[in-house]
Amino acid sequence: MIYKVSYVVVGKPHPGEIVNLDTPPRVGDLVHLGSELFEVIEVIDLIPSRGDFAYLHVTCQPVQEAT
Amino acid sequence: MSVTELLQRSELFSGLTPKQVEQIAALGQEAVYNAGDVVIREGDPSDEMYIIRSGMVEVLVSGGRIHDVPGPPQLTSLVRLGQGQLFGEMALVDRGARSATIRCVEDGTVLHVIPRQTFWALCDTDHHMGYIVMRNIASDLSFKLRHRNLQARLAGGAL
Numbered sequence: 001m002i003y004k005v006s007y008v009v010v011g012k013p014h015p016g017e018i019v020n021l022d023t024p025p026r027v028g029d030l031v032h033l034g035s036e037l038f039e040v041i042e043v044i045d046l047i048p049s050r051g052d053f054a055y056l057h058v059t060c061q062p063v064q065e066a067t
Numbered sequence: 068m069s070v071t072e073l074l075q076r077s078e079l080f081s082g083l084t085p086k087q088v089e090q091i092a093a094l095g096q097e098a099v100y101n102a103g104d105v106v107i108r109e110g111d112p113s114d115e116m117y118i119i120r121s122g123m124v125e126v127l128v129s130g131g132r133i134h135d136v137p138g139p140p141q142l143t144s145l146v147r148l149g150q151g152q153l154f155g156e157m158a159l160v161d162r163g164a165r166s167a168t169i170r171c172v173e174d175g176t177v178l179h180v181i182p183r184q185t186f187w188a189l190c191d192t193d194h195h196m197g198y199i200v201m202r203n204i205a206s207d208l209s210f211k212l213r214h215r216n217l218q219a220r221l222a223g224g225a226l
Contacts, residue, residue, distance in 0.1 A: 002076060002151070006214040010221050015125065018214060019149035020076060034123075034147070034172065046213055051081045055210060057217055 003054050006046060007033060011061040025058050037063045070097075073120045074179060077151040078207055082199045091200070094189060095181035100171040106178065109168045113158030115180050117169075122176025123149050127168040142168060146214060156204045159183050 003021040017033050025031065029040040038060035046057040071088050074080055080088045097120070100106060106117065109129055127142040145167065148154060154169055162183075190197030 002078075004078060004151075004210065006210065006217065008214065008218050008221055015144040015146050016214065016218060017123075017147040017149060018152055018211065020078075020151035046210070050206070053078055053081055057213070059217075059221065 001049070001054055002052050003056055006055075006057045007031070007038075008057065008059055009033065009038060009061065010041075010059060024054070024056060030063060031058075031060060033060070039063050070120070070179070073150075074118060077118050077153060078210075079118060079153050079156075079200065079203050081203055083196060087193075087196050090189060090196075091181065091186070092179065094185045095179045098178045098180050100176045100178065101174045102171055102176075104171045104176075106169040106171065107155060107165050107167075109165050111165045113155060113163065113165050114183050116153060116155045116159050116183065116186065118153045118179040118181070119148060119150055120177040120179050121150055122171065122173040122178075123147055124154065124169050124176060125172050126154065127170060128166075129168070146211070146218075147172060153204075153207060156207065159186060160201075160204065 003024045005019055005021055005025060007017045007019070009016055014033065014036070025040050025043055027040055027043055031038050031040060040058055040060045042059040044057050046055045049055065070092055071085060074092050075085070075088055080091065106124065107113070125147045126145045128145060130141045130143055155165075157163065157166060190200060
C-alpha cells in the first residue's frame with residue numbers, strides 16, 4: 001500500500017506537503033517537513049482507499065508547542 | 068529502482084499494467100533541477116505535465132494582479148509536493164496558462180516530463196488507458212483541492 005498523505009500545519013504559517021509514504025503516519029509521530037520538525041496531532045482517512053493507494057490527512061504542529 | 072517502478076508509485080499510473088506504464092514513461096524524459104530553480108512560471112503557456120521521481124518542489128502563486136505590479140511578484144507558497152506527485156496536469160486538461168509557479172526546494176530533484184500532445188495521442192489510441200489516466204488525474208486534482216480546503220478550515224478561512 002502507498003499512503004498519499006496531505007500534511008497541514010497549525011500553529012505557524014507553513015504551506016504543508018503532499019507526499020507518498022510506505023507506512024502510515026500515527027498521532028504522536030515526529031515528522032520533518034522541509035528542515036522543520038512537527039508533531040502529528042491528527043490522522044484521518046481523507047477518502048476511501050483505491051487500488052494500491054490510501055489517502056490520509058495529517059494535522060501537525062511545531063514540536064515546541066507540544067511540550 | 069527502475070524508472071517504470073518509480074512511476075508506478077505515482078497515483079497517475081494506478082490501475083495500469085507495467086507495459087502501459089512503460090508506454091507512457093517512454094513519452095517523457097528526465098529533467099534534473101536544483102533548489103531555487105523555477106520549473107514552470109505562472110502565466111506561461113503550458114505544454115507538459117511533470118511527475119516527481121525524487122526530491123521536492125513547492126507550488127507558488129503571486130499576490131495581487133500579476134501584470135500591474137512593477138518588479139518581481141510577491142509569491143505565496145501553497146503546498147510542497149514530494150516523490151510520486153504530479154504537477155502541470157491542468158495543462159493536459161484545459162490547455163490554459165500555468166496557474167502557479169513551481170520551484171524546486173531540494174537539490175537534485177528529478178522530474179519526468181511528459182509532453183501534452185504525445186500523451187493525448189497515446190490516450191487516443193488506447194481509450195481504456197486514457198480513461199484510467201484521466202480518472203487518476205481527476206483524483207489527484209480532487210486530493211489537492213481537499214488539501215486546500217482543510218488548510219483554509221484549519222486557518223479559520225484565512226486562505
